[in-house]
Amino acid sequence: MTRILDRFGADLADLRGDDLVAAIRAAEGRTILAEVVAAAPPLLAGTSNAELVSAFGADLVCLNLVDPTEADRVMMAGLEALDPPPVGFAGLSRLLGRPVGLNLEPDVDTVPEPVRASGSRARAAAEAGAAVVVVTANPGRRVTVRELAAAVATVREAAPGLVCLAGKMHQAGAEEPLGPDLASALVDAGAHGVLVPLPGTVPGLSEDIAAAMVRAVRGRGGLAVGTIGTSQEGADRDTLRSLALMAKRIGVDVHHIGDAGYTGIAHPENVYAYAVAVRGVRHTWNRMARNVRANWKGGKT
Numbered sequence: 001m002t003r004i005l006d007r008f009g010a011d012l013a014d015l016r017g018d019d020l021v022a023a024i025r026a027a028e029g030r031t032i033l034a035e036v037v038a039a040a041p042p043l044l045a046g047t048s049n050a051e052l053v054s055a056f057g058a059d060l061v062c063l064n065l066v067d068p069t070e071a072d073r074v075m076m077a078g079l080e081a082l083d084p085p086p087v088g089f090a091g092l093s094r095l096l097g098r099p100v101g102l103n104l105e106p107d108v109d110t111v112p113e114p115v116r117a118s119g120s121r122a123r124a125a126a127e128a129g130a131a132v133v134v135v136t137a138n139p140g141r142r143v144t145v146r147e148l149a150a151a152v153a154t155v156r157e158a159a160p161g162l163v164c165l166a167g168k169m170h171q172a173g174a175e176e177p178l179g180p181d182l183a184s185a186l187v188d189a190g191a192h193g194v195l196v197p198l199p200g201t202v203p204g205l206s207e208d209i210a211a212a213m214v215r216a217v218r219g220r221g222g223l224a225v226g227t228i229g230t231s232q233e234g235a236d237r238d239t240l241r242s243l244a245l246m247a248k249r250i251g252v253d254v255h256h257i258g259d260a261g262y263t264g265i266a267h268p269e270n271v272y273a274y275a276v277a278v279r280g281v282r283h284t285w286n287r288m289a290r291n292v293r294a295n296w297k298g299g300k301t
Contacts, residue, residue, distance in 0.1 A: 003027040004059055005283050009293035013093040016131050017161050020099060021192055024223060024253055030279040033256045034058035034271055038066040039077055040264020048078030049265040054096045055291055056268040057275035057284045062134055063102045064259050067114035068121050071128030090129025097291060101132025104155065106147040117151035119158035126159040134165045136195060137172035144174050145182045149189035156190035167195030169229025169258065170202055179209055180216035193223030196252060198243050201230045211250040218251065226252035234261030237273040244277035
């Protein structure tokens with residue numbers, strides 16, 4: 001399996017299912033997943049935030065607060081003027097040269113209906129070309145790991161071809177201890193990978209506990225996803241570098257950078273600083289420079 005580091009254009013954008021998981025695993029902890037709020041105003045007029053995080057080094061893009069049943073339209077603010085427009089997750093993947101996924105949340109009363117992880121929404125995401133579903137919870141939802149596990153089972157049954165990642169980036173309004181047992185429960189529910197908040201991003205989660213969560217997930221054959229989901233994606237670059245190296249020490253496979261540096265997107269220079277810390281300028285500059293290959297096929301763009 002060719003590692004995700006060495007894939008570009010359609011070869012990367014079209015990765016799905018077990019092939020995507022294998023390409024991530026082959027990269028040995030050097031995959032960057034950047035989250036953006038789909039409807040947030042773009043930082044730059046005429047350029048979408050998804051394009052920005054891709055240009056600064058992201059390998060994968062995850063859309064937050066988007067309804068997959070409405071994927072017959074442009075999914076990202078800032079792309080409306082393109083002709084033809086990139087419709088759905090598949091269109092956005094082809095534009096970016098990246099697999100594109102989305103967050104869904106458990107089917108509970110505190111979660112708005114359009115972003116619930118119901119079977120119909122999971123199927124709609126797959127039909128619209130999504131590569132990944134991240135089952136998680138936004139702040140204040142009062143969602144438990146048990147509810148996350150139930151949502152994982154729903155997604156896996158409804159859309160078995162989607163890569164399913166799951167877990168908490170913060171407590172999401174429901175205080176419960178995070179540790180290897182809870183991480184294992186999500187893999188056992190069917191998740192391909194589990195979110196592990198990086199030490200220093202949530203109170204009380206030590207490097208030892210986070211490392212134990214990673215071992216539990218990887219020991220069951222899953223991917224460990226180190227997350228920054230507490231607005232520290234908008235901290236200074238030294239903080240991001242420190243978190244990046246800590247994530248490497250505990251052994252994560254995927255490095256998630258949240259969407260709240262500004263409204264709806266991490267500080268793009270922090271995406272770059274993090275990427276360089278975990279994989280150096282060689283792979284980061286290749287990823288950035290070869291964006292232009294996203295739509296190259298048969299000598300035509």
